[in-house]
Amino acid sequence: MLDPKLLxxxxxxxxxxxxxxxxxxxxxxxxxxxxxxxxLIIRTDELRKKRNEISVEVARKKKASEDAxxxxxxxxxxxxxxxxxxxxxxxxEQRYTKISLSLPNLIHESVxxxxxxxxxxxxxxxxxxxxFDFKIRDHLDLTQSLDLVDLERAxxxxxxxxxxxKNKLVKLNQSLIQFALDFLSDKNYIPVQTPYLINRSSxxxxxxxQDFEDVIYKIDGEDLYLIGTSEHAVAAMHxxxxxxxxxxxxxxxxxxxxxxxxxxxxxxxxxxxxxVHQFDKVEQFVFSRPEESWxxxxxxxSIVEEFYQKIELPYRIMLLSxxxxxxxxxxxxxxxxxxxxxxxxREIVSCSNCIDFQARRLKIxxxxxxxxxxxxxxxxxxxxVATARTMVAIxxxxxxxxxxxxxxxxxxxxxxxxxx
RNA sequence: GCGGGGGUCGCCUAGCCUGGUAGGGCGUGGGAUUGCUAAUCCCAUGUCCGUAAGGACUCGUGGGUUCGAAUCCCACUCCCCGCGCCA
Numbered sequence: 001m002l003d004p005k006l007l008x009x010x011x012x013x014x015x016x017x018x019x020x021x022x023x024x025x026x027x028x029x030x031x032x033x034x035x036x037x038x039x040l041i042i043r044t045d046e047l048r049k050k051r052n053e054i055s056v057e058v059a060r061k062k063k064a065s066e067d068a069x070x071x072x073x074x075x076x077x078x079x080x081x082x083x084x085x086x087x088x089x090x091x092x093e094q095r096y097t098k099i100s101l102s103l104p105n106l107i108h109e110s111v112x113x114x115x116x117x118x119x120x121x122x123x124x125x126x127x128x129x130x131x132f133d134f135k136i137r138d139h140l141d142l143t144q145s146l147d148l149v150d151l152e153r154a155x156x157x158x159x160x161x162x163x164x165x166k167n168k169l170v171k172l173n174q175s176l177i178q179f180a181l182d183f184l185s186d187k188n189y190i191p192v193q194t195p196y197l198i199n200r201s202s203x204x205x206x207x208x209x210q211d212f213e214d215v216i217y218k219i220d221g222e223d224l225y226l227i228g229t230s231e232h233a234v235a236a237m238h239x240x241x242x243x244x245x246x247x248x249x250x251x252x253x254x255x256x257x258x259x260x261x262x263x264x265x266x267x268x269x270x271x272x273x274x275x276v277h278q279f280d281k282v283e284q285f286v287f288s289r290p291e292e293s294w295x296x297x298x299x300x301x302s303i304v305e306e307f308y309q310k311i312e313l314p315y316r317i318m319l320l321s322x323x324x325x326x327x328x329x330x331x332x333x334x335x336x337x338x339x340x341x342x343x344x345x346r347e348i349v350s351c352s353n354c355i356d357f358q359a360r361r362l363k364i365x366x367x368x369x370x371x372x373x374x375x376x377x378x379x380x381x382x383x384x385v386a387t388a389r390t391m392v393a394i395x396x397x398x399x400x401x402x403x404x405x406x407x408x409x410x411x412x413x414x415x416x417x418x419x420x
Numbered sequence: 421g422c423g424g425g426g427g428u429c430g431c432c433u434a435g436c437c438u439g440g441u442a443g444g445g446c447g448u449g450g451g452a453u454u455g456c457u458a459a460u461c462c463c464a465u466g467u468c469c470g471u472a473a474g475g476a477c478u479c480g481u482g483g484g485u486u487c488g489a490a491u492c493c494c495a496c497u498c499c500c501c502g503c504g505c506c507a
Contacts, residue, residue: 041469045476052441052476055488059440068487075487242430242466370430370448371465 114321127314138341175414194233230254
């Protein structure tokens, strides 16, 4: 949600953003509805004022045991008119909210303008792409020959894009989670394991309407949705709260499974466990003062880079262009890891500053002193590790000539082995 | 799932029975007073509309009764206590 004042004072700024994102949005309709709703507020406020004045008079007369019948008759007609207007107001308010909830976030000035991923900008790279002196295999091949993943039975039991992890891959999955949590704890992040199902109003705080269709699973007959990432549950943690600024920034290490419908991804990445309906993730989520959020954003990215250097995965950092940017984010870096089996870099991390967009939706504010106007804070989120994709990268990059997988040094003590 | 108790401004609390402008304390900021500090006293302290003056709203949420609801009625929700079931 954007600052409603922007809608009135500078709609062109919003128009520019929509253009840069190449998004169709009924901006004029929103501006019009905002006008309607404000006019209605003024009219109902006036009527209420009148009613309150008469009500005080009624009370006074009754106390003095005078006749108030005439006034009460007036009250009756005001109340009648008011309830009609209120109905109209509620309807207008709902219409306004519905449209404004689907309005995407503003874009930071450093974001390159461009229509899709082809205009993303490479910021830097790290590590050497491995060179093999044997014929390499992709991760699907490796998981089948080493009996690490059962896709056929998962398809039978749950459907496409599900999987059974088996044997040492189960341990690798746990090791990545454990290492990630230790790593963030050392940096004073607060570990938090979230609810995996949350209600609609919480979900609406973190995502935009279209995502309900494309990514989010709903529990039939309940006001419950499976989280697409712990970000959704952590963001809503402090909804409707005013946070004492001396507690900022609040840095959480969220851990949870992630559930995604992947609607519209038919045919893409069908192989193996790269694009799946369920995976585990450790996530950085930060509540920050507005003036500190851009530094915080860079800090989160540097933490991500340190992590992947420790597990020795070659990567490059991409700055997403306006057309590829998520609707709730003002600026996003992706980390793309080298995947030998696909001979390309693939996205495994997304690091975003959502500025005050989620905070407005969730009413998360802060202040320095208790007599001060509270103001919206900024929220940021970044993957630390999404296990399925990171395991794909590890398997493909660390494969050995004899068809096994070397375990990155830092994970060996967690998994209790140096080869899979 | 059943029975009982509860949810009031950032925090704590009064008001609810008996309907008529939501009061007090803490915290925080400002001011007064005072060698300094402390204590004391005064003012401010949520959201929305409005350039402003000002006004409206706000008592877990949503309905209802009433001229008028924090207060009465109904439903839902969350927390606490007891019982039941249960990994």
